Amino acid sequence: MKSIFAMDILNKMDPFLNQGQYLQLTTVLLDALNEVEITDRTKDLTDLDNFKLLEMFLSAKEIEGRSDNTIRFYRLTINRLLKSTDKRVDQITTEDLRQYLTNHQCENNSSKTTIDNIRRIFSSFFSWLEDEDYILKNPVKRIHRVKKGKVVKEILTDENLEVLRDNCESIRDLAIVELLISTGIRVGELVNLNISDLNFNERECVVFGKGESERVVYFDARTKIHLIEYLNQRTDENPALFVSFRKPYKRLGINGVESRLKNIGFKSNISNVHPHKFRRTLATNAIDKGMPIEQVQKLLGHTKIDTTMHYAMVNQNNVKIAHKKFIG
Structure with a gap:
């Protein structure tokens, strides 16, 4: 093991050394290695193929509390990578991953956000492999975050909200719209609500x-x-x-809510109406009206305040008023 380690270093340094320097480095290396014990940190992968390692990684993420949707997205994304290569994970290089991301972007016309999400998933997978000693080094470390331009995303105006209310065909849909407007909860949180979670006296829910x-x-x-x-x-x-209209009155799912909101938006002539737009609207309006950002963070259930700032835009009209007030 020591000789393999020494030869690896000597071969890499050979282009930069003359014969005398090469011999001197050989002597120094062999002397130094006599004083240490070297073991191979990488585990034996002969009985573990790429897809078994993927399942082990996903199991670890489940234990960490990742949602079912996140696990499914991890599996789909990493599966595509592993199926595109005939290399074992310990042989996949940084250049392999860069080429994969480039090809994926060209073939699917993917946005920078999508490519960066894929990069982050790869980073999580290979970091786990490194931590568990299945590979020596995470090849994603040298692939930097994809820079994305900041896009100001639309929110719903007060007029939009009134039109959406007017175009709800059922009291159920109106209750859904009102709850999203009032709380800004995620669609996954909304569909998981039970009647028992509501406290009407305090106008709150868990x-x-x-x-x-x-x-x-x-x-x-x-x-x-x-x-x-x-x-x-x-x-x-x-x-x-919230349940379906017809028997057996099953719990309404995420797709059902998104579909109803899309239809209501179409009838209201308002583009891109989806649950998350209500959430972003609530965050923006709360900050514009003076709610401390820490309280908005708690209301939305964000662990990091940076996430809250990402959701909340400052109303441009308010910027104009503030400019006149403070700058003239």
Whole structure:
């Protein structure tokens, strides 16, 4: 093992040394290695193929509390990489990954955001392999984050919200819209709500966010009225807060909510209406009206305040007013 280690160094240094320097380095290396014990940190991969390692990685992520959607996205993304190569994971190089990302971007016309998301997933996978001693070095370390231009994303205006309310065809859909406007909760949190999670006296409900974190969110009086009206019309015994229109009245899923909002947006002549737009709208309006950013962070269930700042834009009209006030 020592001789292999020494020869690897000598071969890499050979182009930079003359014969005398090469002999001197050989002597120094052999003397130094006599005093140390060298063992191979990498585990034997003969019985572990790439896809077994992937399953082990995903199991580790499940234990860490990653959501089912995240696990599925990890599996799909890494699976594509592994199927595109005939190399073992310990032989995949930085250049292999760079070429893969370049090809993926060209073939799929992928955005910079998509490519950076793939890069982050690869980084997580190869970091785990390095930490578990399946590879010596994470090849993604030398692939830097993809720089993306900041895009100002649209929010819903007060007029938009009124038009959306007017175009809700059912009390259920109106209750969903009101709850999203009032709380800014994630669509996954909304569909997981049960009737028992609501406290109408305090106008609050308990939601379970990412990583199974629990928090309390609050809704206004208008939302309370529409929720009670909706629940009073229900004849089923499903504990879910929102259910389908037809028997057997199953819990409404994420796709169902997104589809209903898209239809309401189409009828309202408002483009790109989706659950997350309500969340971004709430964050922006809360900050514009003076709510401390730390409280907005808690309301949205963000672990990092940077995430809250990413969601919340400052209203350009408010910037103009502030400029006149403070600068003239």
